[in-house]
Each structure stands twice: as C-alpha cells, then as structure tokens.
Amino acid sequence: MPTPPLLALHGVCKRYGVVEVLKDIELEIHAGQVVALLGDNGAGKSTLVKVISGVAPADKGVVEWEGRAVHIKRPHDARDLGIATVYQDLALCGNLDVVGNLFLGREIRRFGFLDEMEMERLTRSLLERLTRNLPDLRAPVVSLSGGQRQTVAIARSLLANPRVLLLDEPTAALGFKQTTEVLDLIDRLRDRGLGVLLISHNMGDVKALADRAAVLRLGRNNGFFDVNTASQEQIISSITGATENVPRPPAPHESAW
Amino acid sequence: MRKMTDNTRTELATPDAETGRPHPGRAVSRVVEGWVAAFRRKLSAGELGWLPVVLVLAAVWIIFQSLNENFLSPRNLSNLSVDIVGTGLIAVGIVFVLLLGELDLSVGSISGLAAAVFAVLNVNSGVPEWLALIVGVLAGTVAGTVQGYSFAKTRVPAFVVTLAGLLTWNGIMLAILGTSGTINLDENGLVAKLTSYYFTNDAVAYGLAAVGASVVFLVSYQDRRRRQAVGMPHRSLRAIGVRTGAVAVIAFAVAYLLNRFQGLPLALLIFLVTVAGLDIVLRHTHYGRQVYALGGSVEASRRASLSVTWVRTAVLAVSGTMAAIGGLFLASRITSVSQSSGSGVLLLNAIAAAVIGGTSLFGGRGTTWSAVLGMLVIQSIASGMAITDTPTAVQSVITGGVLFAAVVIDSLSRRSQEAHGRA
Ligand SMILES: Nc1ncnc2c1ncn2[C@@H]1O[C@H](COP(=O)(O)OP(=O)(O)OP(=O)(O)O)[C@@H](O)[C@H]1O
Ligand SMILES: [Mg+2]
Numbered sequence: 233m234p235t236p237p238l239l240a241l242h243g244v245c246k247r248y249g250v251v252e253v254l255k256d257i258e259l260e261i262h263a264g265q266v267v268a269l270l271g272d273n274g275a276g277k278s279t280l281v282k283v284i285s286g287v288a289p290a291d292k293g294v295v296e297w298e299g300r301a302v303h304i305k306r307p308h309d310a311r312d313l314g315i316a317t318v319y320q321d322l323a324l325c326g327n328l329d330v331v332g333n334l335f336l337g338r339e340i341r342r343f344g345f346l347d348e349m350e351m352e353r354l355t356r357s358l359l360e361r362l363t364r365n366l367p368d369l370r371a372p373v374v375s376l377s378g379g380q381r382q383t384v385a386i387a388r389s390l391l392a393n394p395r396v397l398l399l400d401e402p403t404a405a406l407g408f409k410q411t412t413e414v415l416d417l418i419d420r421l422r423d424r425g426l427g428v429l430l431i432s433h434n435m436g437d438v439k440a441l442a443d444r445a446a447v448l449r450l451g452r453n454n455g456f457f458d459v460n461t462a463s464q465e466q467i468i469s470s471i472t473g474a475t476e477n478v479p480r481p482p483a484p485h486e487s488a489w
Numbered sequence: 490m491r492k493m494t495d496n497t498r499t500e501l502a503t504p505d506a507e508t509g510r511p512h513p514g515r516a517v518s519r520v521v522e523g524w525v526a527a528f529r530r531k532l533s534a535g536e537l538g539w540l541p542v543v544l545v546l547a548a549v550w551i552i553f554q555s556l557n558e559n560f561l562s563p564r565n566l567s568n569l570s571v572d573i574v575g576t577g578l579i580a581v582g583i584v585f586v587l588l589l590g591e592l593d594l595s596v597g598s599i600s601g602l603a604a605a606v607f608a609v610l611n612v613n614s615g616v617p618e619w620l621a622l623i624v625g626v627l628a629g630t631v632a633g634t635v636q637g638y639s640f641a642k643t644r645v646p647a648f649v650v651t652l653a654g655l656l657t658w659n660g661i662m663l664a665i666l667g668t669s670g671t672i673n674l675d676e677n678g679l680v681a682k683l684t685s686y687y688f689t690n691d692a693v694a695y696g697l698a699a700v701g702a703s704v705v706f707l708v709s710y711q712d713r714r715r716r717q718a719v720g721m722p723h724r725s726l727r728a729i730g731v732r733t734g735a736v737a738v739i740a741f742a743v744a745y746l747l748n749r750f751q752g753l754p755l756a757l758l759i760f761l762v763t764v765a766g767l768d769i770v771l772r773h774t775h776y777g778r779q780v781y782a783l784g785g786s787v788e789a790s791r792r793a794s795l796s797v798t799w800v801r802t803a804v805l806a807v808s809g810t811m812a813a814i815g816g817l818f819l820a821s822r823i824t825s826v827s828q829s830s831g832s833g834v835l836l837l838n839a840i841a842a843a844v845i846g847g848t849s850l851f852g853g854r855g856t857t858w859s860a861v862l863g864m865l866v867i868q869s870i871a872s873g874m875a876i877t878d879t880p881t882a883v884q885s886v887i888t889g890g891v892l893f894a895a896v897v898i899d900s901l902s903r904r905s906q907e908a909h910g911r912a
Binding site for chain 1: 715781906
C-alpha cells in the first residue's frame with residue numbers, strides 16, 4: 233500500500249530495571265482498521281500501550297507517525313499527535329467527578345474560570361452516546377461502579393477526537409449490553425477512519441471486530457494474522473506458544489530473569 | 490445495587506405542584522427535602538463535608554455558654570474572630586498542601602521568619618512599612634518555592650523536605666534577629682492596624698453582608714439562566730432563594746454581633762476575602778483542578794499531561810506565602826516579634842485546624858473554608874477555657890480529642906467511599 237500507516241513501531245524495546253519487557257516489537261496501525269493486540273497475561277501488551285502513549289517511553293526503536301519518525305517522550309507528545317488511550321487501570325482521579333475526569337488537562341474556560349456548565353453539557357452528550365444508564369456526573373468517580381468507571385475512561389479518550397485509539401481491555405468490567413454498545417462504537421470509529429489498537433482476551437470479540445491481530449508472547453512479536461482468514465485455533469496456539477512464528481523466542485526463564 | 494442519577498438537581502428543577510401559586514412554607518420544606526436527600530447520598534458515599542465540624546462547633550459553644558454566659562457575648566465573639574485570623578491564614582496554606590496528600594511542617598518557622606524580616610527591616614533599618622511588609626511576604630514565597638521545587642524534583646515526601654525547612658528557616662530567623670531579642674512594632678503602624686483596626690461605622694458590616702448575599706444570588710441565578718438556556722439540569726429559583734437566604738442570615742447575624750462591639754474587624758474581612766478568593770482559585774480554575782487531581786492520583790494526573798513538578802512547587806509556594814502573611818498577622822496581634830515567634834503549638838494548630846475543618850489527610854478532598862471552621866473550633870475551645878479559668882493542659886487534651894475525632898471521621902469516610910466504589 234502506498235499510504236504509510238498512521239502509526240508504526242520498529243524494533244521497539246522496553247526494559248524495567250533488568251527485566252526486558254518488550255524486545256524488538258514491530259507493529260502497524262492503519263487508518264480505518266482495528267488491530268487486536270493479543271497475548272497471555274504478562275506478555276507485555278499494557279507495556280506496549282504505555283510506550284505508545286508516552287507514559288513509559290521506549291528505550292530503543294523507532295516510532296513513525298504517517299511515515300515520519302517521531303519521539304514520544306511524555307503523555308503530552310502522544311496527545312499532540314492525536315493518540316488517545318484507555319488504560320487497563322483506567323487512570324482516573326477517584327476524588328474528581330465524572331466531568332472533572334473527562335476534561336482533566338484540557339478544561340474549558342470562560343473568563344479564565346472553569347466553564348462547568350459547558351463541560352457538563354459535553355460530558356452528558358458524549359456519555360449518552362455510550363450508555364443509557366448515565367452515572368451521576370457530579371459524584372466522585374470513586375463512588376461509581378467498575379463498569380461506569382470504564383465507560384467514563386472510554387468517553388474521556390474520545391473527547392479530543394483522536395486519530396489513533398489505544399484500548400487496553402476496554403470491556404473487561406462491562407456487562408453484556410454495555411460491551412455490545414462499546415464494540416459498536418469501535419466499529420463506527422473505524423468507519424470514520426480512526427486507527428484502533430484493541431487489547432482483549434475475548435476471542436469472540438476479536439473475531440467479530442478486528443481486521444488484523446498481532447500476537448505478543450513473552451515480550452516479543454509472535455505472529456501477525458488477518459483475522460478474516462486465520463482460524464481461531466491458529467491464533468490461540470500462537471498466543472499460548474504452541475507455534476513459534478518468530479525467530480526462536482527465549483525460554484521463559486531466560487526472559488524473566 | 491445503587492442507582493446513580495443526578496436526581497437532586499433535576500428534582501429541584503421540576504416545577505411546583507400544578508397550582509402555580511407560590512407556597513413559601515412548602516417551598517422551603519421541598520428544598521430542605523432536597524438537601525436531606527443530597528445529604529443522605531453524601532453520607533452513604535462517605536463525604537460528610539462540613540457537617541461534623543459544625544456540630545462540634547455548636548456543641549463547644551453550647552457547653553461554654555452554659556458554663557459562662559459571657560462566652561457568646563459580642564465582645565468575646567469579636568475577639569475570637571480576630572484571634573483566628575493569624576493561624577487561620579496559615580491553615581489556608583496547609584489546606585493546599587493537604588489536598589496533595591502531603592504535609593508542610595515549615596509553616597511555623599516561615600511565619601516567624603517573615604515577621605522577623607519585617608521587624609528588622611522596618612524597626613531596625615527604617616525601611617518603609619509597606620516595603621518591609623512585601624519583602625517579608627516574599628521571603629515566605631521564596632522559602633516555600635525552594636521547598637516545593639526540592640520536593641517535586643527529589644520526590645522526597647514533603648514532610649521531610651519541610652522538616653529540613655523548619656530547622657533552616659528557624660535558624661535564619663534567629664540569625665536575622667541576632668541579639669536584639671524582642672523587637673516591638675510601631676503601635677500605630679500599618680501592621681499593627683491589621684488586627685487593631687475596626688470599621689466602626691455599622692454600615693460597613695451590613696453593607697458587606699448585603700454584598701456577599703447578592704453575589705451568591707447573582708452567581709447562582711446567572712448559572713441557572715445559562716443552564717436553562719441549553720436545557721441542562723439547573724437549580725430551581727426557590728433553591729437559589731433558600732441558599733441566598735441562608736448566606737444572608739449568617740452574614741447579617743455576624744454583622745449584627747460585630748457591630749454591637751466595635752464593628753467589623755479589618756483582620757476578619759481580610760481573612761474571609763482571602764479564604765473566598767482562594768476557594769475560587771481551587772474550585773474554579775485550571776490550577777486548582779490540577780491540585781485536586783494530583784491529590785486524587787499522581788499517576789492519572791501525569792497521564793493526563795499535567796505538569797506535576799510545577800503544581801507541587803506552586804502549592805508549597807502558596808503555603809509558604811500564606812504562612813508569611815499569617816505570621817505578620819500574629820506579630821500584629823501582639824505588636825512584637827521575638828525569637829519565639831512562629832514556634833510552639835502554632836504549626837500543630839494550623840494543621841489541626843485544616844483537618845478538623847474537614848480537609849482530608851489523604852489528599853484530594855477539602856476546601857479553604859475548612860481553615861475557618863477548624864480555627865473557630867480550636868479558638869473557641871481556647872477562649873472558653875480562658876474564660877472559665879480552666880488550666881491550659883485541659884485545653885490541649887480537648888483539642889487533641891477533637892483532632893483525633895476529625896482524623897477518624899476522615900479515615901472512615903475514605904474507607905466507606907472505597908468500599909462503595911467496589912460495590
Ligand atoms: N512498572 C513495572 N516495573 C517492572 N516490571 C513491570 C512493570 N510493569 C510491567 N512489568 C512487567 O512487564 C511484564 C508485562 O506486563 P504487562 O502489564 O505489559 O502485561 P500484559 O500483557 O498487559 O498482561 P495482562 O493481560 O495481565 O494485562 C510483566 O512481566 C510485568 O511484571
Ligand atoms: Mg495488561
């Protein structure tokens with residue numbers, strides 16, 4: 233394809249102390265595509281999300297935005313590029329209310345003061361698109377249920393009209409209906425040309441929604457799949473390590489210590 | 490499972506029963522019902538806010554009034570309202586630091602340092618009062634900024650950094666005072682006037698009470714109109730009326746009392762204006778929102794691209810500045826500065842006031858008004874003890890008990906909130 237991907241990673245490495253959590257990661261996110269990022273617990277999926285969002289910048293490797301090398305050193309850099317993230321731990325401030333969390337770091341001001349009314353109005357209209365059961369917009373987020381909090385985090389990621397959306401298990405705490413609504417939303421966002429990176433342990437959702445899948449295993453790439461043609465068994469065996477699609481990954485104990 | 494809806498507001502906004510006829514009694518009871526509902530919700534969510542401290546204050550007043558009928562006399566209350574100001578201003582700065590979930594132990598030393606700088610410049614070196622005053626306050630700002638930056642950069646907990654500060658600033662203060670011991674301030678000077686000036690004209694206190702109530706009304710009314718215009722939930726007119734009425738009753742009662750003694754004290758006016766102003770800064774500006782966010786979760790704030798270093802530095806700068814201003818008011822009250830300025834229980838009282846007033850030790854919850862309420866409790870106990878000739882040892886024990894109760898409430902409400910979230 234002539235058009236470069238929205239976001240591409242080449243040879244990205246990340247270590248925490250002596251532990252090499254990510255090694256030589258390759259990944260591409262194209263506009264209008266949903267890429268599923270798969271892997272067992274501890275494979276490094278959330279770490280990769282933090283690398284891209286600037287929370288835990290890469291030690292080595294190249295990040296390209298529309299074909300041009302960029303440096304993502306802090307969350308601000310990612311935000312300026314148009315990358316929005318729903319973190320696995322949601323990263324909400326429990327003491328702030330829903331409106332405060334949604335607009336944290338980009339408050340709307342009027343005569344220099346926070347424009348609570350306008351922010352509340354936008355929050356309401358955004359949340360109404362996501363859920364029928366609106367939480368109390370003025371209650372501290374700590375008093376919301378896990379699913380409501382997840383909805384708040386998703387709403388926040390959409391606020392700035394991002395071009396790339398990183399979703400780290402966005403439906404983990406959601407009920408059946410709410411999950412369907414979020415998956416529908418992701419589908420619509422893809423149609424609007426967003427690039428989406430979706431982390432999920434639910435193969436059904438991945439099959440239904442994703443265009444491509446990238447598998448991580450022990451911090452390395454372990455295969456790329458076209459979700460429409462690859463069989464579920466193929467993908468799962470790649471996740472569990474029954475098939476090794478990459479130059480021999482290190483034995484578990486080597487990488488862990 | 491609890492259903493979370495924005496019902497208090499919407500409820501208040503629904504039009505009155507189809508009669509359309511105003512019915513003041515029912516109107517008020519409706520609003521009160523709304524408040525009760527909101528209160529229940531807060532109770533179960535573990536946010537009691539200012540209620541416990543108001544109950545404690547009422548209890549303290551009732552007890553001392555029954556022990557000595559001069560306790561609630563205009564004279565005693567007026568003195569009380571001036572006595573809370575020095576430590577209260579320091580406590581306002583402490584509120585900022587507590588909102589981050591940190592502690593500032595240096596405020597006592599900084600208040601002494603500022604007073605010493607002022608006294609030495611003005612009395613010993615003949616620098617004009619206004620200039621010495623500004624330099625004194627700036628000394629506090631600088632000290633706070635240095636501490637804040639060290640705290641933000643080294644990530645050593647603020648209480649350790651400010652413990653080092655406590656010793657350092659105290660040493661500098663002693664060095665500045667040198668051998669001069671006690672420096673007496675000009676009895677008729679600007680700084681002395683800070684706590685000795687009263688607006689003897691009755692109209693001032695009443696006028697300001699009226700202004701305060703009108704501002705509350707206008708702001709609420711304006712907010713209601715904007716919300717109404719775009720079809721958002723909004724307060725009903727009668728909710729605004731009751732709210733304004735409550736503020737007006739309190740404001741005019743205070744004005745009446747003060748006017749029966751010497752009028753509105755300048756110190757009290759400055760204190761209340763400062764508290765109200767900083768409350769607006771905290772709750773209605775971008776900066777204040779960042780302070781609360783950091784108190785809620787540093788990591789979440791960082792991910793939302795907030796500048797953690799800057800906010801932390803600025804918060805300790807505010808607390809240093811407020812400590813300096815408070816120190817000047819304390820010096821003004823006794824029109825002298827000595828080596829013991831800013832020492833003793835001052836630091837502990839300032840922290841206790843903020844916590845008793847309802848600001849959480851765990852960060853992220855509280856307002857500057859808690860400094861006023863907390864100081865009222867502490868100073869009422871002190872004043873009541875003095876008036877009833879109780880030994881100061883008892884006073885410490887009682888204040889300690891109130892502080893302990895406040896911390897327990899804080900910790901319980903935090904736990905209940907968390908438990909609630911997991912439901
Ligand atoms: N801050 C950290 N310091 C040290 N090690 C870390 C840190 N964060 C993650 N790790 C390690 O990195 C590895 C990958 O963690 P990561 O959270 O990325 O996994 P994951 O694929 O998201 O797993 P899950 O499916 O459980 O969410 C784990 O072995 C973990 O222990
Ligand atoms: Mg993860």
